[in-house]
Amino acid sequence: MSKHAMKAGLGALALAATLSLAACADDTDAGGMGGMGGMASSSAAPSSSTAAPSSPEPSVAKTPASGPQNDADVMFAQMMIPHHQQAVEMSDLMLAKADADPRILTLAQQIKAAQAPEITQMTGWLEGWGFKVQPMDNDMDHSGHAGSGMDGMMSETDMKELEAASGADASRMFLEGMVKHHEGAVEMAQAEVSDGENPDAIKLAEAIVTTQQQEITDMKDLLTQL
Secondary structure, eight states: OOHHHHHHHHHHHHHHHHHHHHHHHHHHHHHHHHHHHHHHHHHHHHHHHHHSOOOOOOSSOOOOOSSOOOHHHHHHHHHHHHHHHHHHHHHHHHHTOTTSOHHHHHHHHHHHHHHHHHHHHHHHHHHHHTOOOOOOOTTBOTTSOBTOOTTOOOOHHHHHHHHHOOHHHHHHHHHHHHHHHHHHHHHHHHHHHHHOOOHHHHHHHHHHHHHHHHHHHHHHHHHTTO
C-alpha cells in the first residue's frame, strides 16, 4: 500500500472516531437531561402530595354496606347517626370536666370510642344507598315530634345544663341522661334487628343492643354510688 493510501485510510479512521465520540457525547447529554427531567418530575410529585395530604380515615372506613337494604335499614342509619352524634357530644362535655369522677370519664371515653366510628360506618352506608344523613336536632326526636323524647335524646336545654354543671352534679346528670339515651338507642336497634334486611346493619344493631344494655346496667350501678 502506498504512503498516500495509508494516510487517507488513517484520516478516514480518525474522522469516524471523532464523529462516533461526538454522537456519544450528544446521547449522554440528552440522557442526562432526560434523567434530570425524570428526577424533577418524581421529586415534584411527593412535594405536591406533601402539600395537600389526604385526610386520614377514621378507624372504620366509609364503605357501603354489603347486600340489599330496605326502608328499615335506611331509617335505622338515619336515626342512629344523629343519636350517636349527641352521645359523642355528651361524652366530650364530660371529658372537659377536670373535677368529674374518674369512673365517669372512663365511661365517657368508652362511649365516644365506640360510637364515633359507627357514625362513619353508617354514613358510608347511606351514601352508598343514595340517601342523605339527617342533621341532629336536640329538640326533636326522630319521629319528628318536638320534645317527645321517644329515643332518649337530650334537649338543647339539657345539654346546656350538663355543660354548666360540675363535680358530682355533672356526673349524675351525665349518667341519668345517657341511660335514657342508651335506652332509646336499644329500642331503635331492636327494631332494626326485627325489620331490617341488610346483614351489616343488622349486625351493628345487634352489637348496639348488647353493648349499650351492659352500659345501662353499669351506669345505673354508678348512680347508686354517687
